Amino acid sequence: GESVGLHLPTLSVQEGDNSIINCAYSNSASDYFIWYKQESGKGPQFIIDIRSNMDKRQGQRVTVLLNKTVKHLSLQIAATQPGDSAVYFCAENGPGGFKTIFGAGTRLFVKA
């Protein structure tokens, strides 16, 4: 069935290091991908997105990479800060945006 999964449920990094959070998706027809950040006690917040006609997109300290050949999505956070500690979800949208599937999430811990 369709699914969006994460390779690691938790990730611990040292402050200042780069973080990489990975995500696998199974629907090759998905054409829009989003990363969300969820801090404790809050709803998910949009971080960055990428459409299927791109393989890389950069934001402020974040980069999303899309590899359609192996159906893999990653989120890279540069110079990770304590405020980056949160759960990160990837999500995929099918064609027409009729269906969004969320992964289970990866919890990122940033060590001072």
Add this chain to the structure above:
Amino acid sequence: DADVTQTPRNRITKTGKRIMLECSQTKGHDRMYWYRQDPGLGLRLIYYSFDVKDINKGEISDGYSVSRQAQAKFSLSLESAIPNQTALYFCATSSLGYEQYFGPGTRLTVT
């Protein structure tokens, strides 16, 4: 003010009671969603609405119902609450082809 608001933020209720969770948005979006979040399971879609006259079931709609009272309002009801409906509930809104904006969530406990 927040773009998406949810009321109540916390609710404890007993088995068999009817509960309504409310959501309002000021984004002007046509699309609204209700999700449930359980530990380790991510977000699961309960119902979604693409406009005021459109209501669709998500992957876990059993035991829930919704009402789209206006473009800005989308409420979720549990007709007869049961303990396994204890969870965190999120409302979200979006435009076609873009990211979703989430509310702060409602923590529901059914005893």
